[in-house]
Amino acid sequence: MNISRPRPYSFLRDTYLWEIMHGMMVTMRHVLRNLRHWGQMPTIEYPEHKKIMPPGYRAQHRLTKREDGTVRCVACMMCATACPAECIHIIAGEHPNPEVEKYPLKFDIDLLECVFCGMCVEACPVDAIRMDSGKYTFVGFNRNDFIIHKEALLATEPLYPGGDPPR
Amino acid sequence: MLSLTILLLVLVKALFVVLLALAFVPFLVWLERKGSAIIQDRVGPNRAAIGFVRLGGLVHLLADSLKMLSKEDLIPREVDRFYYYLAPFLVAMVSLMLLAVMPFADQQWGVPMQVLTLNAGVIYILSIASLNVYGIVLAGWSSSNKFALLGGLRSSAQLVSYEIPMGLALVGALMVYNTVQLNEIVVAQGQVVLGFLPAWGIWYQPLGAILFTICAFAETNRTPFDLAEGESELVAGYHTEYAGMKFGLFFLAEYVAMVASSALIVTLYFGGWQVPYFTTEGLIAHAALLFTIACLAAVPLLIWLAIAFHQSYLRNLGRFKDIRDQEGHIYSRLCWGLMMVALLAAVAAALLPWPVWLAQAFALVAQIGCFLVKILLMCAFFIWVRWTLPRFRYDQLMQLSWRTLLPLALLNILLTGAMILAKA
Numbered sequence: 001m002n003i004s005r006p007r008p009y010s011f012l013r014d015t016y017l018w019e020i021m022h023g024m025m026v027t028m029r030h031v032l033r034n035l036r037h038w039g040q041m042p043t044i045e046y047p048e049h050k051k052i053m054p055p056g057y058r059a060q061h062r063l064t065k066r067e068d069g070t071v072r073c074v075a076c077m078m079c080a081t082a083c084p085a086e087c088i089h090i091i092a093g094e095h096p097n098p099e100v101e102k103y104p105l106k107f108d109i110d111l112l113e114c115v116f117c118g119m120c121v122e123a124c125p126v127d128a129i130r131m132d133s134g135k136y137t138f139v140g141f142n143r144n145d146f147i148i149h150k151e152a153l154l155a156t157e158p159l160y161p162g163g164d165p166p167r
Numbered sequence: 168m169l170s171l172t173i174l175l176l177v178l179v180k181a182l183f184v185v186l187l188a189l190a191f192v193p194f195l196v197w198l199e200r201k202g203s204a205i206i207q208d209r210v211g212p213n214r215a216a217i218g219f220v221r222l223g224g225l226v227h228l229l230a231d232s233l234k235m236l237s238k239e240d241l242i243p244r245e246v247d248r249f250y251y252y253l254a255p256f257l258v259a260m261v262s263l264m265l266l267a268v269m270p271f272a273d274q275q276w277g278v279p280m281q282v283l284t285l286n287a288g289v290i291y292i293l294s295i296a297s298l299n300v301y302g303i304v305l306a307g308w309s310s311s312n313k314f315a316l317l318g319g320l321r322s323s324a325q326l327v328s329y330e331i332p333m334g335l336a337l338v339g340a341l342m343v344y345n346t347v348q349l350n351e352i353v354v355a356q357g358q359v360v361l362g363f364l365p366a367w368g369i370w371y372q373p374l375g376a377i378l379f380t381i382c383a384f385a386e387t388n389r390t391p392f393d394l395a396e397g398e399s400e401l402v403a404g405y406h407t408e409y410a411g412m413k414f415g416l417f418f419l420a421e422y423v424a425m426v427a428s429s430a431l432i433v434t435l436y437f438g439g440w441q442v443p444y445f446t447t448e449g450l451i452a453h454a455a456l457l458f459t460i461a462c463l464a465a466v467p468l469l470i471w472l473a474i475a476f477h478q479s480y481l482r483n484l485g486r487f488k489d490i491r492d493q494e495g496h497i498y499s500r501l502c503w504g505l506m507m508v509a510l511l512a513a514v515a516a517a518l519l520p521w522p523v524w525l526a527q528a529f530a531l532v533a534q535i536g537c538f539l540v541k542i543l544l545m546c547a548f549f550i551w552v553r554w555t556l557p558r559f560r561y562d563q564l565m566q567l568s569w570r571t572l573l574p575l576a577l578l579n580i581l582l583t584g585a586m587i588l589a590k591a
Contacts, residue, residue, distance in 0.1 A: 017377070020556065027206045027555045034205045039482065043210045048486050 053134050055160055058118045060135040060148070061109055062156035064128055071154060073128035075102040079120035087113035088120060107150040111138050134159025180282045184266050191542075192422040193228040199550050200224065206554045219490045219497060235418075238411035243310070246408065250309035255409065255416035258302030262420045264295050265427035270350040272440050272534040273447040275527055280440075280534075281350060288349035289341060292431060293334055296386055299424065300326040303388075303395060303405050306417070310408035318404025321561065322395035325385060328568040329392075333382035335576035339375040339583040340368055340435050353439030357446055365443040368436040374579045376436040378572055383428040385568070388421065390553040397558055429545035433538065437545075440538040447530055454526035455516050457533070462513035466506055473502035 012018045034041060044051050053059065064072045075092035093105035120129050133156045140146050197212075201224055204211025212224030220226060242251070268288045272280035285291050300323050307319020344352045358366040369376045385392040396404030406417045433439060442450060450457065480495025559567070 020552075023555045024551060027551065030208060031202075031205050034208060041208060041210055043208075045210065 053136070053159065055132070057134065057136075057159075058116045058121075058131040059159070060111065060133045060138070060156065061114075061120070061129055061131050061153060062133045062158065063107065063150065063153040064130060065154065071103055071107075071128070071150065072126055073104050073107060074100060074126055075104040075107075076125065078123040078125060079129055082119040082123035084117060084119060085113045085115045087111075104150060107153060108147050109153065111146045111148060112143060130158070132158045132160070176278060177282060180280070181267070184269070184271070184282055185263055187539075188263060188266055188423050188426050189419070191426050191546075192419055193225075193232070195422045195425065195546055195550075196228055196231075197225050198547060199553070200227070202547070202550045203554045206551075216491050219494045221491060221494055232415070235412050235415040240413070241410040243312075243408050245311040247309040247311070250305045251408075252413075254302050254306035254309060255406075255413045255420070256302075257305065258299065258420040259416045259423065261295060261298045261302060262423035262427055265292060265424070266430065268292060268349055269427070269430045269434060270353055270439060271538050272531050273354075274350075275447075275531050279350065280531070284348075284350070286348055288352075289337060289347040292349075293330070293337070296333075297326070297330055299386070302420075306409070307405040310405075312408050314401045314403075315405050315407045318395045318397075318401045318407070321397075321401075322388065322405060325388075325392060325394060325564060325568075328565060329382045329385035329572075332378055332568060332572035332576045333386065335573070335580060336375045336378040336382060337435070339576075339579045340372050340379075342580070342583050342587060343368065343371045349434055349439075353434055353441060356438040357441050359444065365438055365441065367438045372436065372579070372583070374575065374582070376432075378576050378579065379435065380432055381567075381572065383432055384549070384552065385564075387424040387428050387549075389425065389549055391556040391559050392564065393558060394561060394564060425546055425549055426542060429542045429549065430538075433541040433545055437541055439541075440534040442533055442537045445533075447534070450530035450533055451523075451526045454529040455521045458516045458529060459513045462509045462516065465509045466513075469502045469506040469509060473499045473506065476502060 066072050074095075075090055077090060077092075080086075080088040080090050087110040089106065089108040089110070090104050091106040092102045095101055095103040116131070118131055121131055135156070138146055201211040203209075212227040213221060215221070215224070215226040215230050217226055217229075242248075267282045268285050268291050270279070270281040274280060283291075303322045303326075304319045307315045307317070307322070310316070340352075341347055344355050346352060346355070352368075356366050356368060360366045360370060364370060384390075388395050394404075395401075396406065398404070401407070406414055409417060445453075445457075476495045476499035478495075480493075480499060483495065484492060486492060
């Protein structure tokens with residue numbers, strides 16, 4: 001039977017030193033390249049430069065509006081039911097238009113609980129909730145600062161209103 | 168009265184060496200962090216600033232040391248207090264003691280430029296270096312932590328194993344130089360061989376130099392021999408239970424040990440304080456000319472630096488939107504100013520007469536500077552290796568020492584002896 005066995009290392013490789021020199025040349029190449037082209041390092045220096053997020057990036061939620069500017073949400077609780085983190089809290093109220101039936105009096109999302117899975121967006125039957133705001137930094141001094149309410153969710157704008165990231 | 172003068176001189180020299188070694192440490196830490204960043208295609212530390220001074224991340228070290236000094240001095244309940252306190256001091260002290268016999272310049276004004284003019288120079292180094300293991304083992308043992316203990320254990324086995332090839336590699340060098348006094352070893356490396364090579368030890372002892380360097384890596388617990396603190400296996404090894412400045416002392420000791428072994432390698436194999444192609448007499452005789460040339464050589468370098476700083480200033484305009492944006496501009500101005508100073512100094516050195524003491528001082532400074540540059544290059548080599556090679560496995564470590572380095576060191580002695588016999 002033909003068995004392929006690994007060949008024993010040559011003497012040069014066995015001494016380690018030759019291979020170590022090879023490895024050190026690799027790192028030295030990086031050093032020289034980076035010293036010559038300092039600005040082309042892949043690092044994005046965050047507070048001054050920010051990464052351009054792709055259109056599918058799941059960031060902070062926002063609530064969409066109807067043509068007349070009212071909230072599109074019908075308070076059907078599908079998103080709150082689908083949410084694995086149970087971070088969506090809705091209190092429904094009666095909508096003046098009997099065809100709509102309900103609208104949210106209160107729509108709170110606890111961002112500290114949220115796992116940004118996007119299930120709420122999938123579950124929504126009327127396309128009322130989206131995660132295309134592009135906001136991924138949340139700052140607050142206490143836990144209540146991380147609960148965003150209906151008004152703030154409505155006021156959030158999408159990152160790419162046209163649908164495409166800028167070139 | 169005379170003995171008092173000698174005592175004072177020794178104290179001054181000791182202070183000089185210790186302060187120099189300690190001043191090297193933050194610079195080396197910076198080199199390590201920035202060097203590793205550049206090797207790994209990162210930018211590295213660059214944010215901390217005092218006013219506009221960022222110095223490419225050098226200010227981070229100040230912040231680091233302040234943090235270490237002001238941290239809570241945490242002591243675990245079960246530790247053996249006495250040895251727990253003793254260990255970091257022992258490690259730091261031993262590393263600093265290594266530098267005591269290192270000659271940093273030629274004898275000037277009848278003063279030997281090393282703290283201790285021991286006749287047993289190399290032997291002293293070997294004996295003190297072997298004490299290093301006590302601090303590490305004590306730290307591992309007294310912490311009453313199994314990871315720390317394992318780290319200490321590994322370290323003791325490693326240091327004991329590598330001391331043997333280290334000592335044997337040294338024997339070859341001692342046979343060539345025929346002395347154990349370190350200053351005499353450096354003096355012996357002052358000539359030129361084959362017409363163009365400085366007569367450094369590495370040409371006489373190539374194998375010995377490689378063996379000694381490998382063992383020096385192991386003795387200072389640097390990668391690829393840093394099994395004592397293998398963080399992926401042992402948390403942090405022997406200093407797992409240390410916090411605050413006690414950890415800082417271990418950290419400091421690691422870098423001081425690196426400086427010490429670099430100094431030893433340079434002294435033994437790279438000509439120590441010898442300025443290549445210039446003897447001390449030559450340096451004194453041509454002091455004015457050499458100083459002028461050095462100043463003139465600095466001028467284009469400073470102009471280039473000034474332009475580079477100005478370009479970086481223009482590139483980063485409006486980046487931080489505070490005084491830090493002005494940094495490149497200020498450094499650029501500084502470089503222009505320094506260039507003017509260098510030009511003036513060159514003119515002054517060329518025109519004014521040089522008293523003998525000034526020429527001697529120039530030789531002293533040139534030799535110290537040359538020694539420091541060599542040490543720095545050696546330390547850069549240490550850092551380069553650290554960020555290239557992975558850690559050894561424990562059995563590979565032992566195999567390398569006992570089955571490769573030890574026979575090679577013995578072979579080196581044999582070859583050196585044969586060469587000496589053939590020459591005689």
